Amino acid sequence: MSTSSTSSTSDLYGELRPRAFAIAYQMLGSVSEAEDVVQEAFLRLHQTLRKDDEPIASPRAYIATLVTRLAIDQLRSARVRRESYVGEWLPEPLVTGPTPAELAERADSLSLAFLVLLESLTPHQRAAFLLREVFDYPYAEVAEVIGTDVDSTRHLVARARSHVQKHRHRHRYHATRRQREELAQRFFSASEQGDMSALEELLAQDVALHVDGGGNVPARRQPVNGREHVTRTVLAKIAAFARLGIRIRLTEVNGQPGAMAYDAEGRLVEVTGLGIADDGRIQSIHSIVNPDKLRHLDQVSDLGPRLLAQRRSRGNP
Template identity: 80%
Template sequence: MPASDPDAERVDASGLYDELRPRAFAIAYQMLGSVSEAEDVVQEAFLRMHQTLQRDEPIASPRAYIATLATRLAIDQLRSARVRREQYVGEWLPEPLVTGPTPADIAETADSLSLAFLVLLESLSPHQRAAFLLREVFDYPYAEVAEIIGTDVDSTRHLVARARNHLRDRRPRYHASRRQREELAQRFFAAADQGDLRALEALLAQDVALHGDGGGRVPALGRSVNGCERVARTVLAGFSVHARYGVRIQLTEVNGQPGAKAYDAQDRLVAVMALGIADGRIHTIHSISNPDKLRHLDQVSDLGTRLRAGRRSVDTG
């Protein structure tokens, strides 16, 4: 770990927090796909840095030190998280980030922050994921990546190459301008709200995929829905249910991509949707309604819980 150097000047961890935290969080979040777990990693990384300074151990490069801590803690956390995800009810999706006008403040590019990309990263081993992100997303030199993950340069190059080959044909690429993406999202949510099937289908790619995550807590898709017509009808069915309960849509940016937050009549958060757009069409839709994955964003609605209870009573009635 690039920590101790007898000639390094002493640094104040508290003074560096604002400077170093965005990168540490970006690494941890893209490693874990969880806001809460990433926050825990960042907190632990800065605690360890503070303890190192308290022992009067100099730190040569605070930036490298925090990146190393965040990465190694995230690798350990990811190993245990994957065991839990194997028993997850339904499809697992990352916790969404509702980003502002500059998603680069949280992660380096909108593409690498997208939910579709984070889901794709789940197919990599923890060390492959770390090496790939540090090199390809955060642009660390191979030598520094090797030092951070605790291996040699040749092994690091091999890890990155394997990850790159694995992701090459499946990595999402969103080339539309920000304005084009926002306009298409507005048309999508307007068509869904109005129940206009034809208008909705016209916005979707033929191979569009709809993913939902309720975590077994609220009604959600058990598996992905694929194909333009099926996805359009599924979206309209969901919007129809929401309309009966007074749910409103608020357009926003989700993980660097256009999306929306759904609020109930009491202004409590019901779900977050993100759209993956390329070549003038929507290729992926991710809908997250698991309350546990929304609490970091706002007060969460109990609508999904009530709908789930209603289904149970109908099934047993």
């Protein structure tokens, strides 16, 4: 292969990878699986560019098509695995990602709550909806990417849009980054101080807490619902964190306010994202403690698995 071809492939990778990863991640809700899909797509692009008899008119469309179709196939097999998943399944969190401008534009579609909602769509509905509604592809291009006609694509998008609107509990809360950060600061400060009334004031009446432990660490397997129950659960967890020497660092999780929790050795224990309702209160809390879903972010603590082993040695499930 010529140097110019190598340079061309490298340039295309730098140009097209951000969009390719965004599509794959929002299709799959998994950083590791999205990376695999993107790598495979660019490998195929590279192989095709080496063939003089197969020119690519639009590498952008080519990569979008490959990534989407590979993600559809991956999502089908992933759903089989998720049927036997222990407890609630939540996406792998993103702590670093798009540029601030891109994040501000698509923060709502990156949120953990939104990605969980997309899980209820069929793979083709999810692909059509994301390409059209999030990435703003024309219907004709979406149809070509997913291998159907325009009328069928419009139907897929309409069905998906209707489902999302029906099950999306609240509208997006339009807040500045500073307002989101201040809300997170107040939430975690009230939690660490054990201030029940201050914490309750920040939560919506029908707030829900979701935890993903994957059976690898002690974690609730069902959501906790309602302001009072969530408040007590959060306060109990943060008190346990204090006893174990776990510290919380505020950050942005999937474009929303959140935090990362680290053990005394500086290893990652948990990532938490906060979903904000249209009245400025916290509508949802998504906490990922499954170590397998945190390894892409930092060195992961063995505290959770050790606690689970101790619990099981005492005969507790």
